[in-house]
Amino acid sequence: MSTSPRYRFAPSPTGYFHVGGARTALYNWLLALKNNGTFVLRIEDTDESRNEPQWTQGIIDALAWIGIDSKDSHFEGPYFQSTYAAEHVAAAHKLFESGNAYYCDQTSEQIQERAKAAGLNGYDGFSRDRKLGPGLGHVLRFRVPEGKTIVHDTVRGAVEFDNTTIEDFVLLRSNGTPVFLIANVVDDITMNITHVVRAEEHLPNTPKQQMLWEALGHQPPVWAHVPVLVNEQRKKLSKRRDKVAVEQYREEGILPEAMINYLMTLGWAPSGDTEIVPLQQIQDEFRLEDVNHSPAFFDIKKLQAFNGEYIRLMTPERFIAAANEVLTSAAATWPAEQYKPELFAAMASLVQTRVVVMAEVVAMVDFLFLEEPPIDEAAFTKSFSSDFAQPTLTEIAEAFERIDWNVESIKAAVEEVGARHDVKLGKLQGPLRIAITGRPVGPPLFEPIELLGRQESLRRIRAALVRATA
């Protein structure tokens, strides 16, 4: 047996990838890299639901997105729990033969009734000494020994469980199939897992699993239970209420670097005064011992702040490339053939500091590629309600007809009109902006006006003037 640590990540395929799972995966991955160990991916597909291949692919893709590369030498798998069903059953039988497990014919109704009568709850060990064999309607239960079980957890220290509080749990269902508790342990044993790093919700399972490891004749692994991620109401993030799909964040343009960095600051922090740090530093500094003990709120606002920061950190070339991907995707609101990459490239730097997620670039520049940009009615009305709106815009149009067509003269021309009417540029550009872009806010105006060209700019201004008088 090798001495290099073996970590594992064991998601069940549910069709999407949960951000909490992403964090757990990241912890395991970083630890594997840092300690020159192995990251084992095991798909826990034993739930009746048949193994949908695309779900597994979804998990692999999502992992790849956060930098967990299945081609990397530290990566092993994916394994599928369902393929080890025979081993799980065999282990359960072994436990029966060694006297660590026994069959029980009690239905949950019977168990509940007796518990109620005794004023207790849970299964009371009724069948412990009835020497039942396997049979129809019989489940196999683990015989929980007397005493205490102490779980040594890297995050939490020693956690003590009195075995009397742990009921004789089921290993094999009455239909003979193994339950998670044993399947998980048997797989970890056969895959030589040395470190189990998972979410806190599994902590109550751990004494049971530790007993299984021992009853099966093995040294339990190093356990580490990291706090769960919660929503604003401080409840565990759930698919129903919360936005938890990694894929969704990817689609709206959260950068993987930002997601990784943000996830790693939940329950842990890198040294120094800034949380935005290179992944290498995180890998070097991360220790399970330093992970916080309390649940962390998954704050989308802060994620976005991280993302904005990462967007601004991109080189212009990278930003343009990333934006092009979005602008040519289904997210684009214009006909594909009207997209002109060189037009976007010319004003990319003006957009870069103004978006928080990549998806926002579409609305930032749509007026360049849309023949008739939709007009924000409320903003239009408000903008054209001033006395100066129409006269100044008319004069701007006149000036636009004769000036040299470049940013400097465009700006100068507009300023000149402003000076004549004693209106500051800040106010003056309102109607012009709406006329050109359809929106009250956006990137600086004169660059796109130049890009749009004299003819088109004039057309839009005149259309707006007509609209204003209508």
Place this chain on the structure above:
RNA sequence: GCCCCCAUCGUCUAGUGGCCUAGGACACCACCCUUUCAAGGUGGCGGCACGGGUUCGAAUCCCGUUGGGGGUGCCA
């Protein structure tokens, strides 16, 4: 109900008995810069849940209270 975990600004955290008048980040507010909006700069607001101990000294250690969370399946 029972078992387990947890408790520092609104949020994420730094802090491991004296460097704490508690540091940083996000959010928020103000000002500067500015063609809107951002970005950037400067400043501000804001916290050790409570009560007892231990100690010369406690955010840090102990006990209790309160509050939150997780688990209590023939789900994983």
